[in-house]
Amino acid sequence: MSANKTISTQPNTNASSKKMLIAMVGIGVICALLIVLSYEGTKERIEILKAEALEKAVFKVVPGISKTRIFELTAEGTFVPSDGKDRSKTLVYAGYDETDVFKGIAIEASGQGYADILRILYGYDPETQTVVGFYVLESKETPGLGDKIEKDEDFLANFNALTVALTEDLSKIQNPVVPVKEGKKVNPWEVDGITGATISSRAIGNIIGESSAKMVPLIYKQQEVFNSAINPTSK
């Protein structure tokens, strides 16, 4: 092999580059085979696990459901069933109870937190026109301070019945969700903050406020879409 290394005559160079080519192609084939094998072997299980994890989160924010379907928001503001793979789309997860009745919807939202982007899921119940649950999907908030948004019971209680009622003409939310300082909550559409996690808790309030202002009117008007998605025959 060392003979080939030095710059040599034409035939010799040819032979060595042929050998290189064969080696690279050979390794490439082995590698491709291994990758595809492991991908195919684990694909099914990974999808099941991911769906399970998502279901768990959706069940947490919309109480009393046992089934969920994914929808994505189109550019025209309508909802269509989706496989949930396109991450650039806004996704919502409709929840149904055992008798296939549409109970509520989990909405994915994200925004700027203290340390990085926060990704959350919150539940909306069109019947009572309230936010009924909240769950953090992804956060890098400071442990012990900012991550109170996931654990602080008083803060989480904000999202048991947060009013997002619509105006008469259903075009927008009557009183947008706004964050306030800890202990200053007087109206049912205000989110009480956490002292010591001011920015993180305010961020959650803002994310929900911004997202609900856009999504809630759309969802409210299209309840039929979610309803008919699971039992197409019922009217």
Next chain:
Amino acid sequence: MTPTKTTDLKAGPSSTDEFIKGLWRENPVFVQVLGMCPVLAVSNSAINALAMGLATAFVLIMSNILVSSLRNFIPKQVRIASYILIIATFVTMVDYAIQAISVDLHKNLGAFISLIVVNCLILSRAEAFASKNTIGKSALDALGMGLGFVFALFCLGAVREILGNGSIFGFMIFPESFQEWIIMILPAGGFFTLALWLFLFNNYKLKKAKA
């Protein structure tokens, strides 16, 4: 502190040595200071550290075996490219395997699984050892180095989790009143803990040199 696992090895003394050196004398983290990025990044809890260590060890062992068995087949000019290709393959496999085991674990380790590809430890073992030695020796070398890496990661992860969260493997070991040292699970804690371990190692080495 010397591991006792070596006794059940059937190989001769020189092979045993290939194995032990990675664990202690040439420990990849504490002595060679290689592959620092994952060491610091995912060692904020014992379980993350252990999973990351095992994933790295697996890639190290498999790539060492494959590189060593192909060592007479790979031309010298393209060897680094071939090694990277082989390593990337095994990393992709590990990535899917971890996803199949636990989505949560995969989320915690995040991109750092993929980043095993550029862990200098693996490439340096392929280049410095596996490309020149038999399959058996390379496998032993990788096993030693891999376990040394796991050991080092675990040392860091355990310290950081115990002090930073008051728990080990998720079990609380301190009473409620324990005030967590939050700094230990923050990035800065990673630097400090590693500095502490290296300090202990240096101290030990200096003492030994004096004696």
Next chain:
Amino acid sequence: MKSESLWYIFINASLINNFVLAYFLGICPFLGVSGKMETATKMGAAVTFVMIISSVCAFGIHALLVAINAPFLQLISYIVVIAATVQLVEMVIKKMSPALFRSLGIFLPLITTNCAILAVALFQTAKGYSFFGSLAFAFGGGIGFTLALILMAGIREQLDFADVPKVVKGTVITLLVAGILSLTFMGFSGLGS
């Protein structure tokens, strides 16, 4: 999903989540070449440059892989293409501008296996940034890396005159300084919110 402003992506990558001090990426060159101010600056410039190039490449590859529906080839194609591009860039610079090559050239092969480079490609895909978002992210990451390297080099040049105990000389004291730097960078959190 709401898209973030380019300015914010930049600030986030360079200061709040500094690649070296918060994500622990590129620790090897951080510990290795932060001894002197001059080399640190050049290394930082070279890394920023390569990051931007590989970010563009990765964006293209990702689009291609999505199109042919082969996500399992992501890692292997990223690393191969990035390594090849760096080689290519090195040759081009050598031809076009020998002066630039002399000052940056020796660092280029070193950074092919710098994990910060691959991380830029992986993170921008994971976060689903647009093309310009990716560019801002890569540029911010590079600037953040350079900043950390220069700060470290400045401190280490001063440390040469200090009386450091033998047992903590070298890596240990560098890591301690890095830890303190990492703490100070935490003060940037909350910017932009």
